[in-house]
Amino acid sequence: MEKLMADLKAQIIQQLNLQEVKPEDIGNDQPLFKEGLGLDSIDALELIVLLQQYHNIRIANPEDGPNIFYSVRTMAEYITAEKSRQG
Secondary structure, X not given: OHHHHHHHHHHHHHHOXXXXXOXXXXXXXXXXXXXXXXXXXXXXXXXXXXXXXXXXXXOOOHHHHXXXXXXXXXXXXXXXHHHHHHO
């Protein structure tokens, strides 16, 4: 899980072109939106693309998005659960 979270931080920075942010600047449990990293709805779409490109995972229910993308840890937990569900 730690490696996955580290990978996700690097992928988020690359996908969103956050040139001023380093992976160590993003806390595992830090909110990604609003008061946390400050991402917006456009960034959310990019995170959906990130899940598809890097992890071959599609979000079946868009209403789950806020819970999935709350933090790096919640994204990692979702990826882990989906991969184990897929077999």
